[in-house]
Amino acid sequence: MGVAFISVFALVLLFLGFEMLLVLGVPGLLIKELYFTRLPDIAIGQRILGGVNHSTLLAIPFFLFAAEIMARGHIARHLTTMVKGFLGHRPGGMGYSTIAGSAAFGSVSGSAPATVAAMGRIMYPELRKAGYGEKISLGLIVSSAESALLIPPSITLIIYGWLTGTSITGLFAGGLVIGIFLSLAFAAYVMVEGKLSGRTGSAPMPWPDRMRAVRAAIWALGLPVIILGGIYSGTFTPTEAAAVSVIYAILVERVVYREMSLRDVYTIAGQAAITTSVIFVLLAMGSLVSYFITLAQVPGLVISFMETIEANWIVFLIVVNLVFLIAGMFIDPNSALLVLVPAFYPVALAFGIDPVHFGLIVCLNICIGMITPPFGLDIFVASSTLNKPVSAVIAGVWPFVGINIGTLVVVTYVPDLSTFLPRLLLG
Numbered sequence: 462m463g464v465a466f467i468s469v470f471a472l473v474l475l476f477l478g479f480e481m482l483l484v485l486g487v488p489g490l491l492i493k494e495l496y497f498t499r500l501p502d503i504a505i506g507q508r509i510l511g512g513v514n515h516s517t518l519l520a521i522p523f524f525l526f527a528a529e530i531m532a533r534g535h536i537a538r539h540l541t542t543m544v545k546g547f548l549g550h551r552p553g554g555m556g557y558s559t560i561a562g563s564a565a566f567g568s569v570s571g572s573a574p575a576t577v578a579a580m581g582r583i584m585y586p587e588l589r590k591a592g593y594g595e596k597i598s599l600g601l602i603v604s605s606a607e608s609a610l611l612i613p614p615s616i617t618l619i620i621y622g623w624l625t626g627t628s629i630t631g632l633f634a635g636g637l638v639i640g641i642f643l644s645l646a647f648a649a650y651v652m653v654e655g656k657l658s659g660r661t662g663s664a665p666m667p668w669p670d671r672m673r674a675v676r677a678a679i680w681a682l683g684l685p686v687i688i689l690g691g692i693y694s695g696t697f698t699p700t701e702a703a704a705v706s707v708i709y710a711i712l713v714e715r716v717v718y719r720e721m722s723l724r725d726v727y728t729i730a731g732q733a734a735i736t737t738s739v740i741f742v743l744l745a746m747g748s749l750v751s752y753f754i755t756l757a758q759v760p761g762l763v764i765s766f767m768e769t770i771e772a773n774w775i776v777f778l779i780v781v782n783l784v785f786l787i788a789g790m791f792i793d794p795n796s797a798l799l800v801l802v803p804a805f806y807p808v809a810l811a812f813g814i815d816p817v818h819f820g821l822i823v824c825l826n827i828c829i830g831m832i833t834p835p836f837g838l839d840i841f842v843a844s845s846t847l848n849k850p851v852s853a854v855i856a857g858v859w860p861f862v863g864i865n866i867g868t869l870v871v872v873t874y875v876p877d878l879s880t881f882l883p884r885l886l887l888g
Contacts, residue, residue, distance in 0.1 A: 470487075470488055470491070471484055471485075471487075471488040474487065474488075482742050482743065482746055484792075484796070485743065485746040485747055485749075485750050485796060485799070485800070486746040486749065488750075489746065489749045489750045489753060490505070492753045492757075493505060493753070496757070497753070497756060505749065508748060508749050508752050509745045509746065509748065509749050510745070511748065512744055512745045512746075512747065512748025512749065512751075513741050513744050513745050513748070515623055516700060517619065517622065517623045517629065517699070517700060518619070518620075518623055518741070518744065519700045519703070519704075520614070520616075520619050520629075520699050520700040520702075520703035521616055521619060521620075521703075521737060521740060521741075522733065522734070522737040523700070523703030523704050523706065523707050524570070524571040524572070524614050524616055524619075524703045524706065525571075525572060525575075525616070525733045525736050525737055525740075526707050526729070526730060526733040527569070527570065527684075527703070527706040527707045527709075527710045528569075528570035528571060528572040528575040528733075529575065529729045529732055529733045529736075530707070530710040530711060530714055530721070530726070530729055531566065531569060531570055531575075531579065531681075531684075531710055531714075532570070532575045532576075532578055532579040533721075533725070533729060534710070534713075534714040534718065534720060534721050535714065535718045535720050536566075536569070536680075536681040536684070536710065536713060536714065536718075537562075537566050537579040537580065537583060537681075538583055539674070539677045539678040539680075539681045539718075540562060540565045540566060540678055540681050540682070541558065541562040541565075541566075541580070541583050541584065542674045542677065542678065543671075543674040543675055543677070543678035543682075544558045544561045544562045544565065545558045545562075545587070545666070545674075546666040546670065546671040546674045546675075547671065548561060549587075549591075549666065550664065550665035550666065552652075552655050552656070552660060553651045553652050553654075553655030553656075553660060554591070555584070555587050555588050555590075555591035555593065556588070556593065556597075556601055556648070556651035556654075556655065557648055557651060558584070558587070559580065559584045559588065559601050559602060559605050560601070560605045560608075560644050560647050560648050560651070561644070562580055562583075562584065562605075563576050563580050563602075563605035563606050563608055563609070563644075564605070564608040564612060564640065564641070564644050565682075565685070566579055566580060566609070567606065567608045567609030567610075567611075567612050567640070568608075568609075568612045568613065568614075568685040568688075568689070569614075569681070569684040569685050569688065569706065569710075570609055570614075571609060571613070571614040571615050571616045571619075572609055572616060573606045573607060573609045573610050573828075573831055573838075573839055574606075574838060574839060574842045575609070576605075576606035576608075576609040577602060577603060577606040577839050577842045577843050577846065578842055578846045580602055580605070580606065581602045581842075581843055581846045581847050582846060582847075584602060585598055585599070585602060585847055588601065588602075591660070592658075592660050593660070595849075595853060595857070596853070596856050596857035597654065597857060597860075598857070599843060599847070599849060599853060599854045599856075599857040599858075600854075600856075600857030600858045600859070600860065600861050601647070601651070601857075601861070602843060602847075603832050603839045603840060603843045603854060603857070603858055603861075604647060604832055604858060604861035604864075604865070605644070605647060606831075606839055607643065607828040607831065607832065607839075607865070608640045608643065608644055610794075610824055610827060610828050610831070611636045611637075611639050611640030611643065611821070611824060611825070611828065612636060612637055612640035612641070613633035613636060613637060613688065613689055613692070614633065614688055614699065614702065614703065614706070615632075615633070615636050615824065616740075617794060617795075617798070617824050617827055618632040618633060618636050618820065618824055619699065620744070620795060620798055620799075621798060621802065621820045621823060621824065622820070624751070624798065624799070624802050624803065624806070625802065625806050625816060625820070627816040627817060627820055628817070628883070628887065629699045630692055630693065630699070630883075630886070630887065631817045631883035631886075631887055632817055632820050632821070632883075633689075633692060633693075633699070634693070634882040634883040634885075634886050634887075635817045635818070635820070635821050635879040635880060635882060635883050636821060636824065637689075637882065638878060638879065638881075638882050639821050639824075639825065639872055639878065639879060642868065642871075642872075642878065643825075643828075643864075643865070643868050646864050646867070646868050647861065647864060650860065650861075650864055680713045680717045680718075681713065683709070683713075684706060684709055684710065684713075687702070687705060687706070687709060688702045688705070688706055691705065693886060711726060740795060743793075743795050743796055743799065744795070744799065746799075747795070747796065747798075747799025747800065748799070750799060750800055750803075751799060751800075751802075751803040754800075754803045754804050755803060759803075759804045760803075760804055760805075760806075760807035760808055763804060763805070763808045764807075764808050764811055767808065773812075774812040774813065774814060775874070777808065777809070777812055777814075778814070778822065778873050778874075781805055781809075781822065781823075781826075782822070782826060782869060782873060784801060784805075785797060785801060785823060785826035785827070785830070786826055786829060786830070786833075788800075788801060788830070789826060789827060789829055789830015789831070789833055789837075790830060790833050790834065790835065790836065790837070791835070791836055792836070793836075793838060794827040794830055794831060794838070797826075797827060797830065798823070798827065801823075802823060805819075806819065814876075815876060815879070815880050817879055817880055817883050818876045818879040818880050821872060821879045822869070822872060822873050822879075825865070825868065825869050825872055826869065828865065829862065829865045829866065829869065832858045832861065832862060832865075833858075833862060834855045834858075837858075840854045840855060840858065
């Protein structure tokens with residue numbers, strides 16, 4: 462009864478508009494005072510501090526910093542110009558260019574909001590000129606950015622790996638497959654929608670211009686090669702790859718493209734520091750909630766409940782998907798990870814579900830939450846970046862939400878799709 466009261470109290474704080482720091486932290490402290498009175502106060506401080514005292518998490522500020530540099534610099538524009546040169550003249554070409562460009566940018570940023578901001582500025586005018594309506598243009602930009610949460614270096618997968626002790630390299634390998642699969646699903650929709658609407662491509666870019674676009678993008682393309690090649694070859698850990706990505710991005714923007722001043726780098730570093738601070742505060746408070754979830758033996762209660770109703774792994778994953786989909790509509794992705802994964806992950810292991818497979822199910826649910834009303838973060842990023850009403854963005858995302866749910870069903874019940882590449886790379 463007391464736990465139910467605290468859960469309701471947390472929901473009240475959420476709907477009253479309190480920051481997630483308080484939504485997570487205040488109920489956590491109440492649990493300590495009501496149920497774990499013998500636990501010394503110093504243990505709480507140690508748990509909060511220990512929640513962010515992990516070397517794996519160092520990858521997050523580095524990738525965020527690199528993402529901000531690329532979003533404000535010319536890397537995103539050069540990548541997009543190259544993709545448009547080879548796809549833009551095809552029927553539905555600007556749609557394909559948006560999807561492929563978002564995947565390319567996501568593969569060097571790891572941040573869906575940064576991808577929405579960068580690609581939205583570049584591709585929204587191009588989509589409108591190519592005859593795409595406002596709804597599908599906005600929906601495509603917001604949804605295509607999801608690939609940044611799946612294709613390495615995904616910050617969401619880094620947090621999941623830290624929470625569960627799952628191999629980051631394995632998660633990155635599985636995420637690469639699922640990210641490409643989702644992008645292909647979006648491309649299939651664009652193809653069908655384009656044929657139904659009779660939309661044609663733009664004029665083909667002359668081959669000399671294509672080659673110039675490739676040469677301009679070579680330095681930008683070097684970043685995913687360095688990150689992914691370094692990680693999968695064993696040259697870098699994911700954290701080291703994150704640090705290298707920052708150095709490389711600064712050198713490309715400052716030395717090669719010569720469009721970014723040192724003052725710009727300083728400003729970007731400040732913005733990245735603010736974003737990092739917000740995430741790390743949530744991680745710290747979320748680790749406290751995770752600690753109490755473990756002490757309260759919540760995973761054991763979930764397992765007992767599943768045994769009582771004689772549920773198998775198929776039913777369990779249906780429950781997981783429903784819970785994450787609903788949570789994603791109301792709370793930010795990091796908070797959903799921090800609260801729900803500690804409760805469900807041990808149950809997933811008890812059912813024999815592969816940790817990488819479970820992580821990608823969770824991550825794809827997080828992707829859907831990022832574009833789902835009423836509080837999908839990427840919806841508001843697109844609205845702010847493109848100066849469009851939130852209602853207009855929401856109207857455009859529904860077909861892509863449906864595609865996401867269909868993809869989620871496939872990923873959930875075809876485990877090999879998530880695990881074959883990690884097995885191939887890691888043995």
